[in-house]
Amino acid sequence: xxxxxxxxxxxxxxxxxxxxxxxxxxxxxxxxxxxxxxxxxxxxxxxxxxxxxxxxxxxxxxxxxxxxxxxxxxxxxxxxxxxxxxxxxxxxxxxxxxxxxxxxxxxxxxxxxxxxxxxxxxxxxxxxxxxxxxxxxxxxxxxxxxxxxxxxxxxxxxxxxxxxxxxxxxxxxxxxxxxxxxxxxxxxxxxxxxxxxxxxxxxxxxxxxxxxxxxxxxxxxxxxxxxxxxxxxxxxxxxxxxxxxxxxxxxxxxxxxxxxxxxxxxxxxxxxxxxxxxxxxxxxxxxxxxxxxxxxxxxxxxxxxxxxxxxxxxxxxxxxxxxxxxxxxxxxxxxxxxxxxxxxxxxxxxxxxxxxxxxxxxxxxxxxxxxxxxxxxxxxxxxxxxxxxxxxxxxxxxxxxxxxxxxxxxxxxxxxxxxxxxxxxxxxxxxxxxxxxxxxxxxxxxxxxxxxxxxxxxxxxxxxxxxxxxxxxxxxxxxxxxxxxxxxxxxxxxxxxxxxxxxxx
Amino acid sequence: xxxxxxxxxxxxxxxxxxxxxxxxxxxxxxxxxxxxxxxxxxxxxxxxxxxxxxxxxxxxxxxxxxxxxxxxxxxxxxxxxxxxxxxxxxxxxxxxxxxxxxxxxxxxxxxxxxxxxxxxxxxxxxxxxxxxxxxxxxxxxxxxxxxxxxxxxxxxxxxxxxxxxxxxxxxxxxxxxxxxxxxxxxxxxxxxxxxxxxxxxxxxxxxxxxxxxxxxxxxxxxxxxxxxxxxxxxxxxxxxxxxxxxxxxxxxxxxxxxxxxxxxxxxxxxxxxxxxxxxxxxxxxxxxxxxxxxxxxxxxxxxxxxxxxxxxxxxxxxxxxxxxxxxxxxxxxxxxxxxxxxxxxxxxxx
Numbered sequence: 001x002x003x004x005x006x007x008x009x010x011x012x013x014x015x016x017x018x019x020x021x022x023x024x025x026x027x028x029x030x031x032x033x034x035x036x037x038x039x040x041x042x043x044x045x046x047x048x049x050x051x052x053x054x055x056x057x058x059x060x061x062x063x064x065x066x067x068x069x070x071x072x073x074x075x076x077x078x079x080x081x082x083x084x085x086x087x088x089x090x091x092x093x094x095x096x097x098x099x100x101x102x103x104x105x106x107x108x109x110x111x112x113x114x115x116x117x118x119x120x121x122x123x124x125x126x127x128x129x130x131x132x133x134x135x136x137x138x139x140x141x142x143x144x145x146x147x148x149x150x151x152x153x154x155x156x157x158x159x160x161x162x163x164x165x166x167x168x169x170x171x172x173x174x175x176x177x178x179x180x181x182x183x184x185x186x187x188x189x190x191x192x193x194x195x196x197x198x199x200x201x202x203x204x205x206x207x208x209x210x211x212x213x214x215x216x217x218x219x220x221x222x223x224x225x226x227x228x229x230x231x232x233x234x235x236x237x238x239x240x241x242x243x244x245x246x247x248x249x250x251x252x253x254x255x256x257x258x259x260x261x262x263x264x265x266x267x268x269x270x271x272x273x274x275x276x277x278x279x280x281x282x283x284x285x286x287x288x289x290x291x292x293x294x295x296x297x298x299x300x301x302x303x304x305x306x307x308x309x310x311x312x313x314x315x316x317x318x319x320x321x322x323x324x325x326x327x328x329x330x331x332x333x334x335x336x337x338x339x340x341x342x343x344x345x346x347x348x349x350x351x352x353x354x355x356x357x358x359x360x361x362x363x364x365x366x367x368x369x370x371x372x373x374x375x376x377x378x379x380x381x382x383x384x385x386x387x388x389x390x391x392x393x394x395x396x397x398x399x400x401x402x403x404x405x406x407x408x409x410x411x412x413x414x415x416x417x418x419x420x421x422x423x424x425x426x427x428x429x430x431x432x433x434x435x436x437x438x439x440x441x442x443x444x445x446x447x448x449x450x451x452x453x454x455x456x457x458x459x460x461x462x463x464x465x466x467x468x469x470x471x472x473x474x475x476x477x478x479x480x481x482x483x484x485x486x487x488x489x490x491x492x493x494x495x496x497x498x499x500x501x502x503x504x505x
Numbered sequence: 506x507x508x509x510x511x512x513x514x515x516x517x518x519x520x521x522x523x524x525x526x527x528x529x530x531x532x533x534x535x536x537x538x539x540x541x542x543x544x545x546x547x548x549x550x551x552x553x554x555x556x557x558x559x560x561x562x563x564x565x566x567x568x569x570x571x572x573x574x575x576x577x578x579x580x581x582x583x584x585x586x587x588x589x590x591x592x593x594x595x596x597x598x599x600x601x602x603x604x605x606x607x608x609x610x611x612x613x614x615x616x617x618x619x620x621x622x623x624x625x626x627x628x629x630x631x632x633x634x635x636x637x638x639x640x641x642x643x644x645x646x647x648x649x650x651x652x653x654x655x656x657x658x659x660x661x662x663x664x665x666x667x668x669x670x671x672x673x674x675x676x677x678x679x680x681x682x683x684x685x686x687x688x689x690x691x692x693x694x695x696x697x698x699x700x701x702x703x704x705x706x707x708x709x710x711x712x713x714x715x716x717x718x719x720x721x722x723x724x725x726x727x728x729x730x731x732x733x734x735x736x737x738x739x740x741x742x743x744x745x746x747x748x749x750x751x752x753x754x755x756x757x758x759x760x761x762x763x764x765x766x767x768x769x770x771x772x773x774x775x776x777x778x779x780x781x782x783x784x785x786x787x788x789x790x791x792x793x794x795x796x797x798x799x800x801x802x803x804x805x806x807x808x809x810x811x812x813x814x815x816x817x818x819x820x821x822x823x824x825x826x827x828x829x830x831x832x833x834x835x836x837x838x839x840x841x842x843x844x845x846x847x848x849x850x851x852x853x854x855x
Contacts, residue, residue, distance in 0.1 A: 375521075378621065382520070
């Protein structure tokens with residue numbers, strides 16, 4: 001069996017942190033399959049962008065894999081039923097989402113039979129389809145980026161297809177502590193990832209695809225190397241990257257793998273790279289090769305508040321409470337529930353929230369270590385030393401407090417990737433990332449305000465101009481009429497007067 | 506089941522301010538012991554007076570500003586200021602001189618500028634300069650070290666305490682009997698008298714590089730400083746900058762004219778140069794922000810120390826050098842902002 005590929009010409013990342021991994025807890029068992037829950041809760045805005053529009057009505061019976069909600073225009077991603085049952089409600093439900101704590105959800109009462117619709121005809125293999133047709137198919141699969149950003153994959157690909165690309169980069173870094181779902185996927189389904197990578201290379205007509213994995217996942221590296229040699233596709237290159245948080249950030253990964261920097265305000269495509277999570281690649285394979293839309297995902301359920309930490313393949317929409325029960329239930333000390341990893345995840349107040357396409361981790365903790373009260377910044381510079389984007393968080397925090405928009409921009413507030421490294425090393429326990437998030441929202445607000453003011457100004461000017469023009473035209477018309485009347489002589493004037501009198505009557 | 510919500514991140518923070526300050530204090534312990542060994546217990550009395558004044562000043566100012574005094578006291582930053590002052594002042598210093606320096610440091614240099622994190626000037630150096638100007642004769646009395654000088658008169662602990670409390674020497678003793686010129690003093694006046702550095706260095710108060718006792722204290726300060734660097738409490742940029750800023754001009758001048766210039770080693774191990782490089786200039790609050798900025802900031806301090814020692818009226822220039830560079834920090838920060846990843850080189854110094 002070939003060993004992992006060499007780690008040559010790796011780029012360098014500024015800063016970053018070596019964090020306690022906490023991954024072995026959840027990787028001792030193979031991926032477990034969670035049963036069909038009693039109820040499925042399917043938010044219609046599981047992706048970045050516009051929410052999908054429900055196409056089923058309450059009381060309707062649905063089959064596994066059936067379309068439930070359709071993306072508005074080409075924006076967004078469809079939602080499919082992840083098991084068979086009856087639609088009982090479309091209502092707001094608690095969720096863990098960056099859009100808020102509640103989202104409209106399609107609620108399905110499962111019948112437990114898990115009946116699938118007619119299997120789709122797989123007439124043409126993707127290699128014989130033109131690239132655009134492959135992208136169209138990916139759109140219908142409801143596939144979104146499974147790394148956590150849940151950007152609709154088809155849209156990302158269509159944008160990428162319009163850019164000059166050099167590399168596909170598959171993200172298997174999984175740099176955040178506790179999370180191991182990509183690791184387990186790479187170990188157990190490396191061939192699906194490799195197949196998905198080849199579909200992507202085909203769809204984008206690319207010659208090079210990197211699969212990047214952190215060095216602390218030797219089993220995953222071995223499995224991928226084996227699957228790649230089985231596939232015998234020379235376009236694919238396995239890259240072992242250093243284990244450092246946040247190596248798995250899109251821009252950071254591009255920097256590590258290709259040495260290129262994603263320009264400020266830009267996307268990896270501006271650096272000639274398309275980045276996709278390994279889970280997304282496997283989902284593309286599952287859809288295009290096996291006809292299964294994105295109705296389940298692997299998630300890591302772990303932390304000292306969970307009896308048996310593990311990786312679970314669960315249906316999208318399964319309540320977190322059901323998954324926790326499947327993993328042996330909570331320990332007595334469970335106190336905090338975090339959806340996502342310990343650096344960027346969201347703490348929620350109830351386990352009624354469903355597993356969504358973005359949920360790579362369910363973290364149950366007995367305590368969130370408090371750093372004590374917030375103290376003034378002593379400008380130690382540790383935050384700047386660990387910032388992967390080489391910002392100066394200590395200066396940003398200062399300008400955020402005095403609301404100095406100009407300096408915030410000059411110091412690169414909008415380049416902040418919100419990785420949380422600065423928070424963790426700050427000896428004064430200042431919630432830097434939180435303050436930056438607020439400041440970013442403020443700047444967006446100011447921008448909106450400016451844009452609105454600009455629009456209003458333009459409307460006002462346009463109206464003024466129109467009024468002046470009309471006035472001018474009226475005067476010109478009057479002058480023309482006078483001129484005509486003068487030329488025509490007194491008879492004509494009498495005639496016109498008579499006519500206008502008649503008009504008035 | 507319901508859960509308690511928190512803000513990300515959910516991992517334990519790596520450090521805290523009081524931990525940082527405690528490590529700085531710990532790193533000074535070996536040097537303090539050496540200081541007591543060579544110059545008697547005066548440092549301890551200075552430290553006690555300075556600590557009491559700093560803590561009292563801090564508590565008073567926090568109360569006046571309507572904030573809980575314990576919050577400021579528990580970060581240990583006032584104690585660091587006190588410790589730096591104790592090292593900076595002669596081991597025989599009357600209590601009111603030390604207290605004046607400490608109170609000025611905390612009340613004016615620190616709290617009137619907004620407290621921890623907002624002070625522009627290094628508090629300890631600001632306090633030191635005030636007493637240097639206000640009580641010049643008290644800052645001239647440096648006792649002789651334990652070794653080297655055959656007729657040194659070592660004060661007892663009680664006599665030292667008595668002097669600290671009253672500012673008056675025991676009856677039988679005169680200033681000339683117990684005090685000695687510091688190595689920097691001897692060098693400066695010797696050079697003024699047209700003697701060569703090697704002649705001056707043959708005086709009994711001189712050791713291998715600096716003065717007897719002083720160079721050992723310097724060694725321990727450097728050891729404490731390197732320990733802080735290993736612990737990443739202090740990063741290497743400022744110490745390196747100060748060292749280079751002092752040693753490069755000193756080295757060049759010494760090579761050009763060894764008959765009239767003291768060696769770089771003498772510069773490094775004399776006065777407060779090492780203390781400055783590792784403990785004073787490294788106060789992050791009043792230092793530059795970026796690594797490159799800190800190199801420049803340190804180098805500026807090092808060069809100013811050299812310039813004041815060589816061409817200035819004062820014997821050692823650490824306090825002035827630090828305060829002058831404190832003033833330059835906003836400009837340094839402006840011109841040394843690191844290039845943000847993803848920004849072209851042209852946006853570097855906008």
